[in-house]
Amino acid sequence: MVGQDKTMGNDVILKVEHLSMRFGGLLAINDLSFDVRRGEITALIGPNGAGKTTVFNCVTGFYRPTMGMLTMTQRDGSQFRLERLNDFRINRQAKVARTFQNIRLFTGLTVLENLLVAQHNMLMRASGYTVLGLLGFPAYRQASAEAIEKAKYWLDKAALTDRADDPAGDLSYGAQRRLEIARAMCTGPELLCLDEPAAGLNPRESLELNTLLRAIRAETGTSLLLIEHDMSVVMEISDHVVVLEYGTKISDGTPDEVKNDPKVIAAYLGVEDDEVEEVLDEIIHATEEAGA
Amino acid sequence: MAMQSANSAPPSGEGLLGRALREAFFAGLISFGMLVLYVGLRTDQDINNKLILTQRWGFLAIFVVVAMVGRFLMIAVVGPWRAAGKAAKAARTAGAEAAPPGLIRRNLHIVGFGALVLFPPVVLMLFGLQGSLKFVDNFGIQILIYVMLAWGLNIVVGLAGLLDLGYVAFYAVGAYSYALLSSNFGLSFWVLLPLAGILSAFWGVILGFPVLRLRGDYLAIVTLAFGEIIRLVLVNWTAVTKGTFGISGIAKASVFGIWSFDVSASNNFAKAFDLPMSSVYYKIFLFYVILALCAVTAYVSMRLRAMPIGRAWEALREDEIACRSLGINTVTTKLTAFAIGAMFGGFAGAFFGARQGFVSPESFVFLESAVILAIVVLGGMGSMFGIAVAAAAMIGGTELLREMSFLKAVFGDAFTPELYRMLIFGLAMVVVMVLKPRGFVGTRQPSAFLHERKAISGSFTKEGHG
Numbered sequence: 001m002v003g004q005d006k007t008m009g010n011d012v013i014l015k016v017e018h019l020s021m022r023f024g025g026l027l028a029i030n031d032l033s034f035d036v037r038r039g040e041i042t043a044l045i046g047p048n049g050a051g052k053t054t055v056f057n058c059v060t061g062f063y064r065p066t067m068g069m070l071t072m073t074q075r076d077g078s079q080f081r082l083e084r085l086n087d088f089r090i091n092r093q094a095k096v097a098r099t100f101q102n103i104r105l106f107t108g109l110t111v112l113e114n115l116l117v118a119q120h121n122m123l124m125r126a127s128g129y130t131v132l133g134l135l136g137f138p139a140y141r142q143a144s145a146e147a148i149e150k151a152k153y154w155l156d157k158a159a160l161t162d163r164a165d166d167p168a169g170d171l172s173y174g175a176q177r178r179l180e181i182a183r184a185m186c187t188g189p190e191l192l193c194l195d196e197p198a199a200g201l202n203p204r205e206s207l208e209l210n211t212l213l214r215a216i217r218a219e220t221g222t223s224l225l226l227i228e229h230d231m232s233v234v235m236e237i238s239d240h241v242v243v244l245e246y247g248t249k250i251s252d253g254t255p256d257e258v259k260n261d262p263k264v265i266a267a268y269l270g271v272e273d274d275e276v277e278e279v280l281d282e283i284i285h286a287t288e289e290a291g292a
Numbered sequence: 293m294a295m296q297s298a299n300s301a302p303p304s305g306e307g308l309l310g311r312a313l314r315e316a317f318f319a320g321l322i323s324f325g326m327l328v329l330y331v332g333l334r335t336d337q338d339i340n341n342k343l344i345l346t347q348r349w350g351f352l353a354i355f356v357v358v359a360m361v362g363r364f365l366m367i368a369v370v371g372p373w374r375a376a377g378k379a380a381k382a383a384r385t386a387g388a389e390a391a392p393p394g395l396i397r398r399n400l401h402i403v404g405f406g407a408l409v410l411f412p413p414v415v416l417m418l419f420g421l422q423g424s425l426k427f428v429d430n431f432g433i434q435i436l437i438y439v440m441l442a443w444g445l446n447i448v449v450g451l452a453g454l455l456d457l458g459y460v461a462f463y464a465v466g467a468y469s470y471a472l473l474s475s476n477f478g479l480s481f482w483v484l485l486p487l488a489g490i491l492s493a494f495w496g497v498i499l500g501f502p503v504l505r506l507r508g509d510y511l512a513i514v515t516l517a518f519g520e521i522i523r524l525v526l527v528n529w530t531a532v533t534k535g536t537f538g539i540s541g542i543a544k545a546s547v548f549g550i551w552s553f554d555v556s557a558s559n560n561f562a563k564a565f566d567l568p569m570s571s572v573y574y575k576i577f578l579f580y581v582i583l584a585l586c587a588v589t590a591y592v593s594m595r596l597r598a599m600p601i602g603r604a605w606e607a608l609r610e611d612e613i614a615c616r617s618l619g620i621n622t623v624t625t626k627l628t629a630f631a632i633g634a635m636f637g638g639f640a641g642a643f644f645g646a647r648q649g650f651v652s653p654e655s656f657v658f659l660e661s662a663v664i665l666a667i668v669v670l671g672g673m674g675s676m677f678g679i680a681v682a683a684a685a686m687i688g689g690t691e692l693l694r695e696m697s698f699l700k701a702v703f704g705d706a707f708t709p710e711l712y713r714m715l716i717f718g719l720a721m722v723v724v725m726v727l728k729p730r731g732f733v734g735t736r737q738p739s740a741f742l743h744e745r746k747a748i749s750g751s752f753t754k755e756g757h758g
C-alpha cells in the first residue's frame with residue numbers, strides 16, 4: 001500500500017518546466033516550474049492577476065507559451081509536448097480537458113446533448129465519419145447507445161439526471177458548473193483542469209462540487225489541476241498546492257505547508273511599505289531555520 | 293405608455309368606455325395639433341405665381357376622426373380582447389397536463405408530403421391541362437426550389453451559425469455546371485445532378501478555407517464578396533459562359549432516359565401514352581423531381597442533426613471555444629457545413645437549369661441570396677418545418693401579389709397593384725418579425741432525449757457569431 005502510494009507520488013502526469021509567457025512588454029508568467037502528480041488534486045492559487053488562468057491557457061492549448069516545456073505523460077506511458085499541440089488536439093490526443101472561469105456551455109442544447117457533443121470524436125469514428133451512420137450501420141447505433149450510457153453515468157454523478165432534457169441555459173449557476181465538469185469528463189480525460197470551479201457558488205453548492213470532484217478522482221483516477229480562490233475548497237480537497245504571485249511561483253507543497261508559508265501570507269494579506277523589510281527578515285529567518 | 297396602461301387596467305365595462313372616450317378625445321386633439329398645418333392648410337401657386345392658402349377642414353377632419361376611432365377601438369375592443377387571450381393562454385399553460393398533440397399535428401411532415409404528392413393531379417382535375425400550368429410551375433416548382441435552397445442554407449446559417457450572404461454562388465455553380473456540361477458534352481440530367489452537387493460542394497470548401505478565421509460581420513462581407521465574384525466571372529468569362537447573353541437551349545431532363553419531353557423525340561412522353569400534347573407533363577414531372585430532391589434534403593438534414601457532425605455544428609453555433617476545448621476540430625466542422633450546404637444549393641441549381649432551359653448571370657444576383665436568407669430567418673433558424681412554411685409564404689406570397697388586379701376595382705383603374713407588390717411584401721415581413729422575432733418556429737427540437745422530448749425556447753439558442 002505504502003509502496004503503491006510512493007509510486008503514485010513519483011508518477012508525474014504533467015511536468016511544467018521553465019514556462020514563460022510574454023504579452024508584449026508584460027511578462028505574465030516568469031520561469032514557472034511545477035509538477036502535477038497522477039491521481040492527485042493540485043490547486044493553483046494566487047492573488048488576482050498572478051497569471052493562473054494564463055498557465056491554464058498554456059496547458060490547454062489556448063495560448064502558445066513564449067518559452068518552456070509542458071510534458072504530459074499518459075497512463076500507458078506515451079508522452080505529449082503540450083506546447084506543440086494546437087487547440088483541439090490537446091483534448092483529442094493528450095487527453096487534457098478543461099472548464100472555463102465564465103461557464104461556457106452550449107446553452108441552447110439540452111443537458112444530455114451537451115454531454116453527447118463532448119463524445120464527438122468517439123461517435124465520429126463509430127459513425128465512419130458520418131457516412132456509415134447516415135446509411136444506418138448498426139455500429140453507430142451501438143456507439144450512440146454507449147454514449148448515452150456514459151452521459152447517464154455523469155448525469156448521475158453531477159446530480160442532473162432529472163434535468164437531462166432541459167436546455168443547459170435553464171440550469172441554476174451551480175448546476176451549470178457541475179454540468180461543465182461532467183461535460184469535460186465525458187471526453188475521457190486523464191488530466192482535468194478546472195478554472196475556478198467554486199466561483200459564485202453558495203456553501204451548499206460548494207459542498208456538492210467537492211463531492212463531485214472527489215468522486216471523479218476516486219472513480220476514474222483522473223488527476224485534477226484547479227485554480228481556486230475559495231480557500232475552504234482548496235484546503236479541503238487538494239493534495240498539493242502551488243502558489244503564484246506576479247507570474248512567479250512563491251510556494252509549492254501540501255496545503256498545510258503552504259498555509260504557514262510567510263511568503264504566501266505576505267502575498268495574500270499584503271504588507272505596508274515600511275513592513276516589507278520586516279517581513280523579508282522574517283522570511284530570511286524562516287528559510288535559514290529551515291536550512292538549519 | 294397609454295397602450296400599456298390600457299392593457300394592464302382591468303377591463304371593466306363602464307370605466308373602460310369612459311376611459312376609451314377620454315383617450316379617443318386626446319388622440320383627436322394630438323392628431324389635430326400635429327396635422328393642422330400639414331393637412332389642414334395647403335399652399336398653391338396661382339397663375340400670377342402668387343401663393344394662395346387653401347383651407348381643407350373636411351380633409352383634416354377625416355384624419356382626426358380616423359385617429360379618434362382607432363384609439364377608441366384600440367382601448368374598448370382590442371385591449372380587452374388581447375387581455376382575454378393572454379388570460380386564456382395563462383390558464384392553458386397553468387393546466388396540469390397539456391392536451392397531447394393531435395394525430396395530424398404529430399405527423400405533420402407526412403401529411404404535408406402527402407398533400408404535395410397529390411397536388412399536381414388535384415390541380416390538373418380542377419383547372420385542366422393549361423390552367424394547371426401556372427399552379428404547378430409558378431407556385432409548386434418555384435416554391436419547392438426555394439424550400440430546397442433555404443434548407444441547404446439552413447445547414448450553414450441555422451445549424452452551424454455561419455452567416456453566409458453569398459449562398460446564391462453555389463446555386464449558380466450548380467446551374468452553370470449543368471448548362472455547360474450538358475450543352476458541351478451532352479451528358480444527361482441524371483448524371484449531371486450529382487456532379488453539380490459535388491462541384492458546388494467543392495466550391496463550398498474553396499470558400500470555406502479563407503473565411504475559417506472570420507466571424508460575424510466580417511464573415512458575412514467576405515461571403516457576400518464571394519457571391520459577387522462568381523457572378524462577375526459568369527458575366528465576364530464570355531468565351532465559356534457567353535456572358536450576359538446566358539446559355540440557352542439547355543437539354544430537358546428525361547424520365548431516367550426512358551421517356552423524353554422533347555417534342556421531336558420518338559420516345560416523347562405524351563406520344564408514348566397517347567396523351568394530348570402539352571408542356572404540362574414536363575412541369576409535373578419536374579414538380580415530382582424537385583419534390584424528391586426536397587425530400588432527400590430534408591431526410592439528410594434531419595439525419596445529420598442527430599449525428600455527431602450535426603451536433604457539432606449546433607455546438608459550434610453555441611460556443612466555438614468550448615468546442616475546441618472538447619477536442620472538436622472546428623476547421624473540418626465548418627468546412628463540412630459549407631460543403632454540404634453548398635451541395636444542396638448545387639442540386640437546386642442543376643434543377644433550375646433543367647427547368648428554365650436557360651441560365652444567365654441575372655438569375656444569381658445578391659437579391660437571391662438575401663431572399664433565401666430571409667426565408668431561413670423568417671422560418672426560424674434551424675427549423676425545417678418553419679422554413680418550408682416561410683418559403684411558401686415568401687415565394688407564394690410574391691407570386692400571389694401579382695394576381696391582385698381586383699384591387700383596381702377599389703382604387704380605380706390608375707392603380708397598378710404590381711408596383712406595390714414589394715412594398716406590401718416588405719411590410720408583411722416587418723409585421724411578422726415584430727410579432728415573431730425568432731421566426732415562425734422559434735423553438736428548437738433536441739436531437740436526443742432521455743425521458744421526454746421537450747422543445748427548447750428560442751431564448752436559449754444563439755444565432756452564432758460565425
